[in-house]
Amino acid sequence: MTTRRTVLTGAAAIGASGLVSPGWAWAADRDAPVARTTSGPVIGARDRDISVFKGIRYGADTRLTRFAPPRKPEPWTRPVEALRYGHAAPQRSPTPDQDEDCLFLNVWTPGLDRARRPVMVWIHGGAYSNGSGSDAVTEGTRLARRSDVVVVSLNHRLNLFGYAYLARLAPGFEASGNAGQLDLVLALQWVRDNIANFGGDPNNVMVFGQSGGGAKIATLLATPAxxxxxxxxxxxxGQQVTASGPINATRRTLAWLQILGLTAETAARVRELPTAKLLDAATAEDPILGYGGLYFGPVLDDRVLHRHPFYPDAAPQGLKVPMMIGNTKQETLGFVSGPDNSGLDWNRLPSRMTPSAMRIDIAPETVIAEYRRLYPNMTPDEVLIAATTAGRSWRGAVIEAEERAKAGAPAFVYQQDFAVPMRDGRRGAPHGSDIAFVFDNLDASSASKQPGAERMVAAFNGAFTAFARTGDPNHKGLPRWDRYTLPRRQTMVMDVEPQLVSDPRGSERQLFARVPYVQPGT
Structure with missing residues (x-):
């Protein structure tokens, strides 16, 4: 399609259908969809029956307001093209098109009408450090078409740009530790104010996200804004039991400033330094964890975030929101696998179960002995994956579900058992393998040619879209899915033949419940 960057303005040209009037001299495709927003009109594209808008600006350029709360963009009057994804946040990953000016979102809709469809807002993963809303596996066309919903994805500030806590070091940085979360709030305000013009219902909005996206959502459930x-x-x-405390967050910021050659007294100079230099300095070893780069995530700053999301209980604010909590059975298959596992035996296994792998303070020998008792046929590699999944990834999800159950708030819990192939030839249900089933994007997944994959799409997609509509994931493609209660701990095991199971992996849960849980990074 041939277009120009802007088109002639004229309110009469945008009719109730959302299409460009034939009187507009702007593009060869005169059926291009146009939608009004509170900032100005935007022009999208057609993918058959789906209208697609990419790179809609929901916030002003954050290069001008580093570490400050986001601002709404300056309004425009001439329609602007929304045909390409907006910039991703700066990060140390191969994600393309990175820039500090990154507050953009994307919309896929079956119609620019008043149908009031459920709205599904995707918040991407990558911890709080990496990722974007433009990954092929989360492209929203098939989800919008299959389920008659409006899909939104977005970018926001990450890592130090979204979460470096400078408030205790210099004036003018009061919200810096949660700037990335405030970006999400601004994006959701945009949805509230504009999504009706894209055929969505602003009173029926579901946020959903994987890994870091899920953690961001858990934090939003405790965020007053x-x-x-x-x-x-x-x-x-993705779970967030606790946020980073202000003292630890300040220690991390000081370690970062030291690499930059700055001190508490000169901290304000971070506003002026090049993006790449700021990112490079964040690779310093974390002074709290003792491994990896510096962790930057939400901070209990008593300004934006006043309490931990799920400690000492589930934040009361979030109890009004029905919640679905999921995990995959072999979460860490892609994290702690690889060459180091080649020929792994029982003698070497304890050294592989390091704090960075298991993220919990328990003797690996104790864990190994219990897994060998519970699962005598497991190999050392299988024990490594199972134990690090249970201690590192799954534990926080269990805590969230238990706290919701204690409070009598709806929580529907699933576990994906359906196995997909890994690049190294192994099979399992690794971290992130459920995303393609929800979005119906098997072509972007290693599950594309797996027998039963289409059934998993029907199960997952049906559950998520039913939940978006009603707050209940039950649909005809699944057995009855009861909410999570204690002591039953009902969990939908997602496989070729889904089944509701009470307390799956209960012995593993009990093993790790002996040890106090501290959210990794906090």
Whole structure:
């Protein structure tokens, strides 16, 4: 399609159908969809029956306001093209098109009408450090078409740009530790104010996200500024039991400043330094964890975030929001596998179960002995994956589900058992393998040619879209899915033949419940 960057303005040209009037001299494709937003009109593209808008600006350029709360963009009058994804946040990953000016979102809709469809807002993963809303596996066309929903994805500030806590070091940085979360709040405000013009219902908004996206959602459930902006929440292998404390967050910031050659007295100079230099300095070893680069995530700053999301209980604010909590059975298959596992035997296994792998303070010998008792046929490699999944990834999800159950709030819990092939030839249900089933994007997944994959799409997609509509994931493609209660711990095991199981892996849960849990990074 041939277009120009802007088109002639004229309110009469945008009719109730959302199409460009034939009187507009702007493009060869005169059926291009146009939607109004509170900032100005935007022009999208057609993918058959789906209208697609990419790179809609929801926030002003953050290069001008580093570490500050986001601002709404300056309004425009001439329609602007929304045909390409916006910039991703700066990060140390191969994600393309990175820039600090990154507050953009994307919309896929079956119609620019008043149908009031459920709205599904995807928050990407990559911890709080990496990722974007433009990954092929989360492209929203098939989800919108299959389920008659409006899909939104977005970018926001990450890592130090979204979460470096400078508030205790210099004036003017009061919200810096949660700037990335405030970006999400601004995006959800955009949805509230604009999504009706894209055929969505602003009173029926579900946020859903995987890994870091799920953690961000758990944090939003305890964030006062986000209250009322979404009505359902679904997290996939992403949890946030506790936020970073202000003292530890300050220690991390000081370690970062030291690499930059700055001190507490000169901290304000971070506003002026090049993006790449700031990112490079964040590779310093974390002074709290003792491994990896510096962790930057939400901070209990008593300004934006006043309490931990799920400690000492589930934040009361979030109890009004129905929640779905999921995980995959072999979460760490892609994290702690690889060459180091080649020929792994029982003698070498304890050294592989390091704090960075298991993220919990328990003797590896104790864990290995219990797994060998529970599962005598497991190999050392299988024990490594099972134990690190249970201690590192799954534990937080269990805590969230238990706290919701104690409070009598709806929580529907799933576990994906359906196995997909890994690049190294192994099979399992690794971190992130459920995303393609929800979005119906098997072509972007290693599950594309797996027998039963289409059935998994029907199960997952049906559950998520039913939950978006009603707050209940039950649909005809699944057995009856009861909410999670204690002591039963009902969990939908997602496989070729889904089944509701009470307390799956209960012995593993009990093993790790002996040890106090501290959210990794906090």
């Amino acid at each position: 986000a209250e009322g902006l979404f009505h359902r929440a679904a997290t996939m292998s």
